Amino acid sequence: MTTAPAQPFDVLLVEDDVADAMLIEEALSERGTRNLVQVTDGVAALEHLRAPGTRRPDLIVLDLNMPRMNGRDLLKVFKTDEDLQTIPVVVLTTSSAPDDVNGAYSSHANAYVTKPVNLEEFETAVQSIDAFYLDTATRAPRD
Secondary structure (H helix, E strand, O other): OOOOOOOOOEEEEEOOOHHHHHHHHHHHHOOOOOEEEEEOOHHHHHHHHHOOOOOOOOEEEEOOOOOOOOHHHHHHHHHHOOOOOOOOEEEEEOOOOHHHHHHHHHOOOOEEEEOOOOHHHHHHHHHHHHHHHHHHOOOOOOO
8 A cells, every 4th residue: 555645746757668657657656646757868858857947856767778868877967967966866777787786876876776577566666766755755945
């Protein structure tokens, strides 16, 4: 049984795999996500975040392997940009390679989660990310 988050929240999902994006969206919506924006690569994520009037997300869920600008490069941009660096970024990817894990944490990812293959475990992992970052952790104030 899941519970709705204590406060409304916004999530930016940076994921190019349509099936994974749908699973993530479904898992988050079960917990009451108010606003989920999904983009398919790093360039689209930056365009979205830098567009005038765009609401700052409370959480970014980021895949590593994407076209145009991959998650590794995007994470470096997020964490060196004064306007974006305080947004929690959780890497959710298929890779469990030590270089990818170390690289993500070296670039200041807030967490690294390897996508479970099992559907139920995948949903549980997404809901656990959501519960921690949006219910338990104290969020930075919105600008």
